[in-house]
Amino acid sequence: MTDTTNDSVQTTGGAQRTNILEGDVAIVTGSSRGIGRAIVERLATDGASVLVNYVTNDDAARDVVAAIDAAGGDALAVQGDVSEAGDVEQLFDEAEAAFGSVDIVVNAAGTSVCGPIAEFAETDFDRVFDVNAKGTFFVLREAANRITDDGRIVDLSTVGTVRGDAGVGPYAGSKAASEQMVTALADELGERNIRVNTVSPGVTDTDGLIMSDETVERMVEQTPLGRRGQAADVADVVVFLVSNDGRWLTGQNLRATGGWEIGW
Ligand SMILES: NC(=O)c1ccc[n+]([C@@H]2O[C@H](COP(=O)([O-])OP(=O)(O)OC[C@H]3O[C@@H](n4cnc5c(N)ncnc54)[C@H](OP(=O)(O)O)[C@@H]3O)[C@@H](O)[C@H]2O)c1
Known part of the structure; x- marks a missing residue:
């Protein structure tokens, strides 16, 4: 742990506790595990009250x-399937009831069924698009x-979606749909100074x-920064975007990849 003389900064575990998101309320879908978990913990570490969805x-x-509470944060867990419009509505209801408003929404819920198109089942296609495309639509709409x-x-x-490999067709297709909705929504909400990335x-x-x-391993060899990513690497990019430091960014797609897509 690093000592600091600044009262607004304490350390919690590996991350520095700050107040840069104090007063903000965040919903993070798919935050019981993986990248979503790293994001929700980092948002809480930076002072936001958070809804943990699974x-x-x-x-x-x-x-x-429990981890967020132990670190002095404010968190609530709510079950809900992003591919169900009613569940998504409920997430916002619960966040507003517990914390008063919703200021930050991060949609990290996703499903990653992969396989060659020739062998890809229609049920898998439907699930991937239900969660990654329709689920994103429900979250963005709410x-x-x-x-x-x-x-x-x-x-x-x-x-x-930039550089697809064999096996990622339907998955990348569902994510490409979500990217297009993000840029449209950024244009639609700009007049309220809401940033969408x-x-x-x-x-x-x-x-x-x-x-x-x-x-x-092959992908790591093609990555200029020479390692695989960790969830915290992605979470830090998300926090940059939702903090005041990201105030001039909307409709953007930040690739948190160690440069893989340029490392042919
Ligand atoms: N890991 C990677 O290499 C990678 C690369 C590129 C993009 N991504 C994207 O990054 C995001 C996070 O990926 P990850 O690897 O951290 O995923 P993960 O470890 O598989 O965790 C998925 C999370 O999403 C939740 N979830 C799944 N389906 C859901 C649904 N229908 N409604 C609500 N929550 C749902 C899970 O909840 P439960 O715990 O209840 O199952 C879990 O919290 C995804 O959108 C993924 O496509 C990941």
């Missing part, structure tokens, strides 16, 4: 809330209607990383 994994969500003026919205896509991770160590070790 779909099935109650224990994991409880763990996240946010557009409920988020406060000066709010900030971030959607998680994938670098696979995409963060596109590259290969990141989580349960959602379903590529073979061989594929991951």
Whole structure:
């Protein structure tokens, strides 16, 4: 832990506790595990009150809330499937009831079924598009209607929309749809000073990383920064976007990849 003489900065675990998001309320979908968890913990570390959303994994969500509470933060876990409009509405209802408003929405919920198109089942296609495209639509639509003026919205896509490999077709297609909705919404909400951006991770160590070790190693070799990403690498980019430092960015797609897409 690092000592500091600045009263507004304390350390909690590996991250410095700051107050840069004090007074903000954030919903992070899919934040019981992986990148979403790193994002919600980082937002709480920076002073936001946070709603931790999950779909099935109650224990994991409880763990996240306990970790945030233990670090002095303010968190609430709410189950809900982003591919169900009523569930998404409920997330906003619960956040408003507990914390008063919603100022930040991060859509990290995602499903990553991959495989060659020739063998891809229609049920898998439907699930990928239900969660990643329709789920994003429901989250963006609810946010557009409920988020406060000066709010900030971030959607998680994938670098696979820039440089697709074999096996990522339907997954990358569903994420490409979400990217297009983000840019349209940025234009629609700009007059309320609401910023809407995409963060596109590259290969990141989580349960959602379903590529073979061989594929991951090949991708790391093609990555200028020479390693696989960690969830915290992506979370820090999201916090930059939702903080005042990101105030001139909207409709952008920041690729948190270590440069993989330029490292052919
Ligand atoms: N990991 C990577 O290499 C990578 C690369 C590029 C993009 N991404 C994107 O980054 C985001 C996070 O990925 P990750 O690897 O951290 O995922 P992960 O480890 O698989 O975790 C997925 C999270 O989303 C939740 N979730 C899944 N389906 C949901 C639904 N229908 N409604 C609400 N929550 C749902 C899960 O909840 P439960 O715990 O209840 O299951 C969990 O909290 C995703 O959008 C993914 O596509 C990841």
